[in-house]
Amino acid sequence: MYHVAVCDDDKVFISYIRKILSEAKGSNQYKFNIYEFYSGEELVKGLDNIMHLDLLILDMELGGIDGDETARKFREKFKDTVLVFCSGVRPPTVKSFKVTPYRYLLKSYSDKQFVCEMKEILIEVVKKSKEEYIVGHYRNNVIRVNIQDILYAENAKRGSKITVCSDCEAAKFEGQILVDDKLDVLVAKYYELAYAHSSYIINIGHIEKIVNNEVYLDNDECLSISRTYQKEFRQIFTKSIAEKY
Numbered sequence: 001m002y003h004v005a006v007c008d009d010d011k012v013f014i015s016y017i018r019k020i021l022s023e024a025k026g027s028n029q030y031k032f033n034i035y036e037f038y039s040g041e042e043l044v045k046g047l048d049n050i051m052h053l054d055l056l057i058l059d060m061e062l063g064g065i066d067g068d069e070t071a072r073k074f075r076e077k078f079k080d081t082v083l084v085f086c087s088g089v090r091p092p093t094v095k096s097f098k099v100t101p102y103r104y105l106l107k108s109y110s111d112k113q114f115v116c117e118m119k120e121i122l123i124e125v126v127k128k129s130k131e132e133y134i135v136g137h138y139r140n141n142v143i144r145v146n147i148q149d150i151l152y153a154e155n156a157k158r159g160s161k162i163t164v165c166s167d168c169e170a171a172k173f174e175g176q177i178l179v180d181d182k183l184d185v186l187v188a189k190y191y192e193l194a195y196a197h198s199s200y201i202i203n204i205g206h207i208e209k210i211v212n213n214e215v216y217l218d219n220d221e222c223l224s225i226s227r228t229y230q231k232e233f234r235q236i237f238t239k240s241i242a243e244k245y
Helices: 011-024 040-049 067-077 094-098 111-129 183-189 227-244
Strands: 002-007 032-037 055-059 082-087 103-106 133-138 141-146 150-155 160-164 177-179 193-197 200-203 207-211 214-217 222-224
Touching (some): 002 011, 011 032, 032 040, 040 067, 067 082, 082 111, 103 111, 150 193, 183 193, 183 200, 193 227, 207 227
Parallel strands (some): 082 103
Antiparallel strands (some): 133 141, 133 177, 150 160, 150 200, 193 200, 207 214, 214 222
16 A cells, blocks of 8 residues: 655646556556645645655645645655655746655646656655665654664663664654564664674664774764674675675
């Protein structure tokens, strides 16, 4: 199930987008849960009730707060959702690209053009949906954390506790984020994570450098590598660099 939001002050156009989505999926067994919003204010207000979105199709010419401002507020909560702008005549601005839209569509497109564009958009949606997430807990909140956003994980009484990047959605939970899996389970599941110490594992993708037995992360934290894990940890890091370049 893919969760799609369409924000446009024209109900007829929203119905048209529903039709285009249906045609663009072709023989693929995609199912869509579609949220409809008729103003930027309505979308922004509705974000509090939506836990996950795969795609937002946003009209740029809205009454009240415009598409650029609506997109900015949307990105505060949904940083990785595929965002598509749609407009009648308005050209994109510098503001438009600051929120990293995937496409900028024109309402003047023919049906054929719309379907072709939507097929490519759905490919991107499917690709992003395959990114790896882990379920975390913060007090009474249940949150999804992208594995790429984890800096390191430490032993906890029940499972593990994770530290995340300051610019990711999960970072708004300022206390401990707990996950049910123990460290050895996380390492077995996700190749990005490696033991640096018996009590914690580090995300290889966030390492700036290794100096002697110290690991410097891209958030300026420094963690030690225990003697037991030094050789293996360095080999994993070296392999990841080689694969990257």
